[in-house]
Amino acid sequence: MTKPILWIAPGACSLAPHILIREAGIDFETILINVKPGFPEEYRHMNPKGRVPILQIGDITITEVPAIMTAISQMVPGKHLLGKTNLEIVRTYEWCNWLSGTVHAQAFGGVRRTYRFSDDPETYESIRAKGRKTVEESFEYIEERLQGTHAVGDSFTAVDGFLLVFYRWGNQLEFDMRAKYPKFTSLVEEGLERDSVKAAFREEGIEFWV
Template identity: 45%
Template sequence: MPDIKFFFAPGACSVAPHVLLHEAGLPYEPIQYNYAATEIQFPADYTALNPKRRVPVLVVDGEVITELPAVSTMISQLAPEKQFFGKTPLETVRVYEWLNYLSGTVHTGTYGQMIRPWRWTTDADPKAHERVKDKARERLVENFAIIEDKLQGVYAVGDGLTAVDPFLYILYRWAKTRSGIDLSPYPKYTALVGALEKRESVKTVLAKEGLEALNV
């Protein structure tokens, strides 16, 4: 078995690959960093590991892998029988289509502005930060409408769990706990989240990270 180290922060986007590691049954060394308000507290030597100073990071036999889609891809390659990137070539394309949208648009482009608005403006006025957050909430509603429309079954792609589903889970979780938006217009998305919380992998990760189930 490869030597795996997994760097994460409780409740961060790293929840998604954390779930995949448990779905795959891969042994790994967990390395947890915690939050100070909205920023993760990284030790000084973390910059040498990941100059971006973000999670998740996966280290496999000394190879450092960053960025959630890349980390998820590596986990999938370590457990190909789990088919985390789909069962057919088209499903694999759909998984990457989802991951690019969720990572670039929803996670960075929307939640990045909502949670850390000061990164998106040179204006230090707290009122300007609130305006950035208000616009991000508008975009989140648009994002979730697109997600709801794309969902067709229990899972995002095909008839089994892929790398997309735990990523969708954490994005919904943030909406539930941080955004204040009404989630009732998204019954398919809510059903997916409810189905995921019944899986042992998700229950295990929530317990390890000290998070309460949403129980939607």
């Protein structure tokens, strides 16, 4: 198999597939870019939508976190990284679509990429406030929904790594994550013990408790 190349940015949503590809034990390469000031124009040919993550496998290019995590999981079917049963796989997609569309794009997008929602800077403060409220409601939903140290089934899936990204971003927004969300915290603490997570953090040069 051609060695996959994963395009990532430190601490971005691309951390979720980065953790997963390490969990899969696949031989891969990373290209680390900075998207904080915006996606670099010189790489736009790789993803005309101007976003990481991007997964390159030979001449195939895959974008969007849930699609990339599906592709990674398909490379190692025996590891069941999307879940073991049909229902678990369905639950994984249920989580990933919501995390990607609502929690990431809508809630955190409103707080951190406010300009995507309006061209009028006068509206930014209220968009940011609404985004922050949606983040909080999302964290409450996650806390209520979790039943164990894994979001789906009884072992690590793509969802656990994706949740870890948002927990970390919650710390950055100075939510009192540990006090308010104990179940979410234990899921993340289990994740932080994993070699895949430790190695991904090392490579991206990021800390967890920011």
